Amino acid sequence: MEDALETLLREIRACRICIENPRGKPLPHEPRPVVVASRAARILIAGQAPGTRVHASGLPFDDRSGDRLRGWMGVSRVEFYNPDKFAIVPMGFCFPGYDDKGSDLPPRRECAPIWYARLMAEMPQIELVLAVGQYAQAWHLGRNRGASVTETVLQWRSFFASQRKPLVLPLPHPSWRNTAWLKKNPWFEKELLPVLKREIQARI
Structure with missing residues (x-):
């Protein structure tokens, strides 16, 4: 009998809702959902949406x-x-396309409401969530997040102190477009990254 998580992943990889019943403009390409899930991983990386290279690979x-x-x-x-x-x-799960300025569009609005909670329910062993970017932070932190990604990441200690399960560690997006942000916020590399590395090594 197929495991419930495997069944769910199979459904996700066959998803075509943003083509068949889109909320907004349909995808500019054939869907290719990208997701990795298991019952063994103790760390979840919650990202935004694939880019063109990820869509290709x-x-x-x-x-x-x-x-x-x-x-x-x-x-x-x-x-x-x-x-x-x-x-x-x-x-x-899919590359959302580009806006008029050539930047990646936000994650499709269809995905998370349909699939995300179901996936989390199938991975109760997750102990640490790395919430990368504003959309993942909005989902995992809700009203507890700050008014911006910077404010949210600045509060990272309070999220750890809350002892919530799973622990949520907010991160800025690692895009190279954020290099200026990293230079402007040296505390991120000096204070947060050592804790991030420690918490990961404790769980892998």
Whole structure:
């Protein structure tokens, strides 16, 4: 008998709702949901949505942003893509396309309401959530998040002190477009990243 998580993942990978019944503009390409989930991983990376390179490869964070994120986490590419160590679930499973300025659009609005809670329910073993970017932070922190990503990440100690389960650690998006943000906020690398690496090493 097929495991309930495997059944759910099969349903997600066959999802075509943003083509058949879209909330807004339909996808500009054939859907290719990208998600990694397992019953062994104790850490969940909650991202935003795949970019063009991830859409092409089918591997989450298979780009320069992923290189930076793995550096923040202190893990190798092999460790990162081991589903027994990390689940990787974006708020939107497919590349959403570009806006008029050539930037990636936000995650599709259809995905999270349909799939996200169901996936979380199938992974009760998750102990630590890395909430990458504003959309993941909105889902996992709700009203507790700040008015901006910067304010939310600044509050990271309070989220740990709350002892909520799973623990949620908010992170800015590792896009290279955020290099200026990192220079402006040196506390992130000095104070938060050592804790991030410690918490990850305790769970892999």
